[in-house]
Each structure stands twice: as structure tokens, then as C-alpha cells.
Amino acid sequence: KAGVTQTPRYLIKTRGQQVTLSCSPISGHRSVSWYQQTPGQGLQFLFEYFSETQRNKGNFPGRFSGRQFSNSRSEMNVSTLELGDSALYLCASSAGQGPYNEQFFGPGTRLTVL
């Protein structure tokens, strides 16, 4: 089975721009979660989508949004980029919803905001 894929792998943007990141889960997985990692911080939960519905949201401003399509692929959008948004963004897919399900992570998108 193909693993979780994320595109692009690297991205450079300037402050004020917006960005869209994409995540394709493992075939058959219906849950996709997004995480942000900044230096010195653990992975911070952004949101989780299951069957095209946002089921959970972390403590991030409204500039961070996402969606999930009928094929379970998910996109994450960040508008009005700030320098502090520079981070590694990881997505993870799982077969079901809920914290007892094993998560499979993608390689991440490294976003740099100048």
C-alpha cells in the first residue's frame, strides 16, 4: 500500500500571502489529521477531518483552515501568512476516528515564511 503523501515538500512564501498544502491518505483511510511543528515545540494539533467533516480543531487562529474531499484527500490553507507560521506541517491518516486508531504520518511540508 502506498503511504501518506504530502505536497509540496518545501515551500517559501512571504508575509501576507496564503498557502495551500495537500495530503493524500493511505487508500481506505477516512481520517486525516494535521499537525504543526515549530522548533522546540511538540507536534501541535491543528484539526482532524473524517468523512469530509471537521471533527476536531486545535487552538489555532481562524487563518488556519482545511477541508476534506470525497476521496479523503485533504487540504490545509493558511491565509495572511506570518513569520511564526514557518514550520513543518505534517498530516496523518488513520482508518477510523478516535485516539485509539494508529496514525500513519506523511513526510511533511516545510513552510518558510519570509
Added chain:
Amino acid sequence: ILNVEQSPQSLHVQEGDSTNFTCSFPSSNFYALHWYRWETAKSPEALFVMTLNGDEKKKGRISATLNTKEGYSYLYIKGSQPEDSATYLCAFGNTGNQFYFGTGTSLTVIP
């Protein structure tokens, strides 16, 4: 904001040594505890999902225990090898269906 703490932050051991690290998490609203291994330039890889107090899981030379009443989990590596060098993350899942990650323990195994 829930606190998940991992200790030590980093660790250097000689090849062949056994080692262990700790993950501390809130003891209330517990649902699951996950351990991941994250090698540089790769994706985090799931090691264990633990849900019951007293759970013990093992995969090769790596094992983990769980105490949900006191809020901690230990990860053990027996006979460390250079390929065990990685950051080991734990994640606490609560009844609110969210994961809270620790900042990880960085392990370096010196040949």
C-alpha cells in the same frame, strides 16, 4: 492546554546499552497513549498504541509499559543499536478525540 512531558530531552548511549525514557501525561480523561519513532528526514513511525492500564507491548528489542492511574509510560530499548538513533515521541489521546504530543526524547547510539 494539556501537558505531555518526556524525559530526558536527549540521551547518548553506547551500542549494546539498554535504555529507557519516560512520558508523563494527565491521568484524567485518558483514552490512548501512542509511541512513535521519528528518524531524521523521515516520517514519524508508529511503535505502539496503548489503551489499558498495565498494558505492556513489545516489538523486537523495544517495549513499553503504561500506567494510566499515575499518568506515565516507559519506553525501553534493550541492547541499543546505532539504527535505534531517532527521536521518540509519545502522544496522549483523550476522550475529546485530540492528540497531545510531547517534545520527544532524542536518542543517539554511539557505535
